[in-house]
Amino acid sequence: MKINTKIRYGMRAMIDIANSQNPEGVLQKDIALHQDISLKYLDSIIAALKLKGLIANSKGKGSGYKLTRDPNEITVWDIYTAFEPTIIVDCIENKEFCNRSCDCKSRDYWIEFKKDLIELLSKKRLSQIIFDNNHTN
C-alpha cells in the first residue's frame, strides 16, 4: 500500500487553497511556487480536484482557485477519490476475478478492511488538518 505523489500533492494543493486569505482565490502558478511542485505536473493535480468538484475557478487571466465547500465539509476521502476512485483489492473489485469468491474468508476480510479504511479516510476533514497545530504545543 502506498500513498502516491498525486494524492499527497493534491492534499497540499487543497490545504494551500483553504489557507488563502485572498478572496480572489489562489493561482495555480502560486500553488506551484508555494508547494515547490512543477507547474506542468500540478496541471494534472488541479484538473483532478476540479473534475471532482472540490475546487473551482473562472477561466483565463487572473482566475484564482477557491474551494467549492467549507473545509469542514471536505474529507480526506473526497480528496483521495479525486485521484483514485477506490481502494483496490482486485479480488473484491470484480466478482469473476476469482472463482472461489463465494466462499473465501480472505475476501470477506478484505471487504471489511476496505470498508473500515474508507471510514477512516472519511472521518477526517480538511478543516481539522489545517487547524491542528502539532508543533507549537
Add this chain to the structure above:
Amino acid sequence: MKINTKIRYGMRAMIDIANSQNPEGVLQKDIALHQDISLKYLDSIIAALKLKGLIANSKGKGSGYKLTRDPNEITVWDIYTAFEPTIIVDCIENKEFCNRSCDCKSRDYWIEFKKDLIELLSKKRLSQIIFDNNHTN
C-alpha cells in the same frame, strides 16, 4: 492504495495452513492445489512468510508447513509485513525527502493516518478471519 497479489495469496496460504487438521502440517504443493496458485509463484509467498517466522517446516520429503504460533496471536499486520515492511508514504519515510517536512500539515496528517492504518491491521487476528462465518447467518 492497493492490496497486491502477494499479500492476498499470503493471507490465503496462512488460512489454509491454520485450517489444516493434519498434525504433520500442509505441503506447499497442497496449498498450491487448494488455492489454485502456481507452485512456483507460491514459492516466493511461502518464503516470505517463513522468513517472517510465521510458519515453519522441516526440510526434504514429507515436510509440511505449520503455524509457529496460535492463530489468535497472528495479526493481519504480521502477514502484511511479511511482504511489505511498512505502509509507504514517501514524505514520511525519509525526513530529507521534502524540505518543508518540519512544518507540513499534510505530512502531519499522513503520519497520523499511517498509525491508524497499522492499528486497524493489527487489531484483526487470523483466528477471527477463520472463524467468522458471514455466509451462513
Add this chain to the structure above:
DNA sequence: AATTATCCTACCAATGTTATAGGATTTATA
C-alpha cells in the same frame, strides 16, 4: 492584439507487479 493562465494531449524513463523457468539442495524411505 497581447498577455496571462489554464486546458489538453502525447510521450517517456524508471520502477513495481505478477509471474515463469531451471536447476540446486535437502531429507525420508524403499
Add this chain to the structure above:
DNA sequence: TATAAATCCTATAACATTGGTAGGATAATT
C-alpha cells in the same frame, strides 16, 4: 544408498503504474 519428494534459490520477462516532461490550444483579461 539410490531415488524420489519437496523445498530452496536465482534469473528473466511481460506488463502496468508512477512520476513526471513537452508543446501547443484555448479562454479571458487588459
